[in-house]
Amino acid sequence: FLYFPEMHGISFRIQICVKELLATDVLLKLLFHLPVNYPSTVPDISVNSDQLTRAQCMEVKDKLLEQAKKHLSEPMVHDLILWLQQHLKDVIKQSAAVSNEKTTLSKGTEDGIWMLLLHLDHMRAKAKYVKTLEKWASNLRLTGRLMFMGKIILILLQGDRSSIKEYLILQKTSKVDVDSSGKKCKEKMMSVLCETEVQSQHKRFQMFEVKEYSTLEELQKEFETAGLTALFSEFVPPLLK
Template sequence: MNSDLSCNSVTDELQVLESVFCQSGEFTLHDLNAEAGSARYTITVSDSSNNEQSPNLGSTIAITFAPGPCYPKSLPDISLTSDLLTRKAADKMKTSLIEYANAYLCGEPMAMEIVEWIRLHFKEYANYENQQEMTPESQGLGTCVTSLLRLDHMRAKGRYIKTLTSWCEELGIMGRIIFVERLILILLEGHQARVKEFILRLKTQKVDVDSSGKACKEKMMSVLSDKPTDKHRFSSFEVSEMGSVQELRKYFDSLNLSQLYDEHLQPLCRHPLQGAIR
């Protein structure tokens, strides 16, 4: 691998990380060898969930990265430290993280994506008890949730939809992707951890193309709502094209999601922002 490319990847990424994790104690640079393209630094974050059953999960996890000369073609060395993780839980979490990163992240600077994965999955491993193998019941799948996401646009519509559909099939998530006027919505129903995994993939994997036709990640997705539910409204994940916001309103009424529409969609339907299928 070109050593200059490796050096640039590390130093450029460090600048971004220092600007993002700029609060006291969030980012610590231990060592940097610019000529070799290697470094060692620690990012300390809290988990991204508010779990009433685990109120102590405001605690932090420290992630130490040590990218080497072959980074980002190969993964950086990573170590995890938290008072809420037993050694076995930390090892289990690291193994799962490495599997994910090898499958989806190699080839591009990946520290932000790794931090996001850890924040979203921290609760599962912090709840790892009695050093037993994690089962579906102990993985922290959580309750069933209904989540509403909004996309700004799609350029490669067919490819995008195919990717989302395959993720839902793999994760056991049901719901709809809805196109109406200038709005693109994703309505999801599934176990909390699986929906979080879907959202993580949407943030970190290449699902669309940019204006030059190059594969790119989703940078303009927003989560409008994410709430527990005891209802099961869907048996599949499908595409729904609607002709008007009035039809959208009737659809949400039929699902007993009128409140969700009133709180999050009615303002958008009054003043839809620019952006749709291009």
């Protein structure tokens, strides 16, 4: 159980283990964000599990949100957890669900708009690096943000699934920076924090912008404005440790 106090509500993480569901126990990692007007408004929910595919995690999330709407104006998190423990098997509707991440990605929806969140360790040749990222985003018709906050560097992109894939290939294989001796080098310290289909509650970015933030609160506000509060709470605080 982890708890993140926030300016606009609170976020906390709950892990539950559902036994005898599949050939193995299923460990679910749930992230709840309760807005300030909770329980009059349903919480934001993020679902992750190493034993389920991304599609199954999304199905679990959708069903939880459906249940949450039935409990408006009353505390609901405990009831949602109990409901999930009792009905997870019905939601999944598959017997063999230990997923292979690469297989899951390859089966992902090619249509629709996808979102990618990356973390970069550093930029030595910052001006050139930024210019390259702007060019890639423009050529691939990707929108989003290149975000700097202290030593944290994040890239948040939205666009066609095929364009997101192509961007990742460029990011991993192109010489975009320089090493300590000034020699051109590939990006070897990039991590993919999240790659998922854009949901109805997520707002679409109209362009790709480079932005700098002086405080964590400013960065958090950027995510909240885009309907990505749960994404921020799950992936950004651990980067500060």
